Amino acid sequence: MAVLTHPDFWLALAQIILINIVLSGDNAVVIAMASRSLAPAQQKQAILFGSVGAIVLRVVLTFFAVYLLTLPYLKLVGAVLLLWIGVGLLKGGDADDELQGHASLGAAIKTIVVADLVMSLDNVVGVAAAAKGNVTLLVLGLVISIPLIIFGSTLLLKLMERLPVIVTLGAGLLGWVAGEMAVSDPAIADWAQQRHVLHTLVPALGAIGVVLVGKWLTSRQPAPGADPTAA
Known part of the structure; x- marks a missing residue:
């Protein structure tokens, strides 16, 4: 269990937790609406049953x-x-999908499972990338996501509304993890290994790029209630 005392383990676990925190909000909306x-x-x-099935x-x-x-x-x-x-997280351009409430418990569970499965691609890729093949981290990341989705997501939505910096940090983290993933691809891993600076430079550029592009796209969006055809 020496891996548990290694700083890289706890850093990766912190990344997984933040990724789950930032990306679990939409899942809570689906659960509430359904x-x-x-x-x-x-x-x-x-x-309970819808979330367990989705997990x-x-x-x-x-x-x-x-x-x-x-x-x-x-x-x-x-x-x-x-x-x-990451850019989409900052841009926030996702339309609020209109989910019809279901009078049937079975129909509600089915809606939760299917919708959560469709929206979980970002969580799956993010957690898998941050875990870097470490099964212990992978399992912990999945276990952590359960209470976040079932109990904590509504609270997290409110928290992100009051502290928007959490969303920015989460988006930047995704950019950093993307950079780490890119330089560790088996096709270029040997080449990148000989250029150690890339293991810091590429993730840093990914984090900065996501934040800058996301903020830029956000600034180009019309304000709520504004006429998009206005000059």
């Missing part, structure tokens, strides 16, 4: 993602995906 028409007792059941599917996807990230060039593709996710 179960809002149920009776209070059924709401608790829908949240099980996420476990399978994450382990699959870890395997894929061992193949040449796929880490480069994953790095681009993480950069896109």
